[in-house]
Amino acid sequence: MSIDRWVLAFAGAMVLASVALGYAVHAGWLWLGVFVGANLLQSAFTGFCPLAIILKKFGVKPGAAF
Secondary structure (H helix, E strand, O other): OOHHHHHHHHHHHHHHHHHHHHHHOOHHHHHHHHHHHHHHHHHHHHOOOHHHHHHHHOOOOOOOOO
């Protein structure tokens, strides 16, 4: 799996987790989803993604975007 797919899978999992936690535990967990969404949006314009840098250091093969 490439870095691009890892980033998308991780972001999707974090958004779903934040919605579940926001519903079941406390509404403050929804801010995690806001943070992930904002990070995805800025990485679309700048190409900078902290998770992509971490995955690259672990030797995950690069994709088209990262």
